Amino acid sequence: MHNQVKFVAIAIGVLFAVSCAQQETNTNVETPSEIQPGFEMETLATGLALPWSMAFTPDGEILIIEKAGGVRVYRDGALDPNPVSGAPEGVYVRADSGRHDIALDPDFIENRRVFLAYAEGDEDANRLVVWRGVYENGAFTNGEVIFRATPDKEGAGHPGGRLLFLPDKTLLLSVGDGYDYLHDAQDLSSHLGKVLRIDRNADAPTDNPFVGREDALPEIWTYGHRNIQGLALDRETGAVWAHEHGPRGGDEINLLSGGANYGWPATTNGIDYNGEIISGRAHAEGIESPLIVWAPSIAPSGLAVYRGETFPEWEGRFLIGALAARAVVHAQRDNDGRSIAEVDRILTDMGARIRDVRVGPDGGVYILTDEPEGRLLRLSQP
Known part of the structure; x- marks a missing residue:
């Protein structure tokens, strides 16, 4: 399917390099508006060690995973100075790799289970893993690694590591291409460069698209990805969205569908x-084309689809953390539904790399900054 791709900003060098491949691309340049009034920003916590992701418990706590630290708890208006005890050890922390995501079991109220994704191993042999534990009384118990991506890779590049539970209670895990292993993204015998779908015991659901194929790993749900650091479910439409880092240019958002190939490389x-x-190709038969492309790159990390009452004007928008662009990017689907357009960038005056963006249970927008002394921020109505 050849979807229309709308560029937000186009670097001359990138356009020249791939112009022959982009004959079907809409290259109209849109300039996003400057920071808009209409919200208040509150700094809830500071001193987080390169925070990567967060999850909201029904008890009103926010569990925050730090790439270079542990799991921290924000409760009763303050950040607990001590990491949660019982969290996994042996995490490989270097460059891109470390602790990456945290997700609550869909039945968390009953079973108190939490899932973490992180890098395990060393420089010569490392892999992305999923860990499961029970969170009670401010501590983790019964922790165990339930899944390890294969094959092992060298180096810290492109781990992926985003988690997302679907309405059927299966779990998606993004696995990066490992940087030097980019061609594995098209190899169905490797987990690298894929989105995997597993159940809560890490088994492959029987309705996964490649179950039963001898040349494919059964956990694979989609393939042809570079390094997905944003996964989001639109709870109103049921659509699953992902954004991923391109190389020099080529960041993109895709609508995910089981069994589909998203092209990389x-x-x-x-x-x-x-x-x-x-x-030399931006599109090819049998490959899903992105609905938006950024060139030069914004380096997207963290993705949410806004549904809530606090910001009615943001309803249905994509909220995208941007590391290189140092902003929260707003984008929305065009009327034809076949493309996405950027409409705004906010928090540009902060100059901070944005690592994660989430919509809280209160309808506020929660943000993590990518810093050694990272911040937890909240956007609300004035």
Whole structure:
């Protein structure tokens, strides 16, 4: 399917490098508006060690996972100075890799189970894993690794590591391509460059698209991804959305569908960091095209679809953390439904790399900054 791709900003060098591949691309440049009034920003906590993600408990706590620290708790208006005890050890922390995501079991109220995704191993052999434990009385118990991605890879690059529970209580896990292993993204015998779908015991659901194929791993749900650091479910429509980092240019948002191929590295809207062409094609038969592409890159991390009453004007918008652009990017589907357009960038005056964006149970927007002394922020109505 060849979806229309709308560029937000186009670097001349990137456009030249892939112009022959982008004949079907709408290259109208839109300039996002400056920071808009209409919300208040509150700093809830500081001193987080490169925070990566968060989850909201029914008890009113916020569990925050730090890439280079542990799991912290924000409760009763303050950040607990001590990490949650019982969290997994042996985490590989270097460059991109470390602790990445935290998700509550859909039946958390009954079973108190929490799932973590992190990198395990060392520089010579590491992998993304899913850990499951019970969170009670401010501590983790009964923790165990229930899933390990395969094969092992060298180096810390492109771990992926986002988690998302679906309405059927299955769990999605994004696994990056490992940087030097980019061609594994098209190899169904490897987990690298994929979105995996497992149940809460880490078994592959029988309705996964590649179950029963001898040449494919049964956990694979979608493939052809570079490094997904944003997964979100639109609770109103049921759509599953992902954004991923391109190389030099080519960041994108995709509507995920089980069994689909999203192209990397056979198709891309970016070029290599050294200026070389990765692929001469932006589209190809049998490959899903992105609904929006950023070139130059914004380096997206963290994704939410806003549904709530606090910001009615944001209803249905994508809220995207941007590391390189140092903003929260707002985007929305065009009227034709086949493309996405950026409409705004906020918090640009902070100059902070944004690592995660979540919509809280109160309808407020919660943000984590990517800093050694990271911050937890909350946007609300004035």
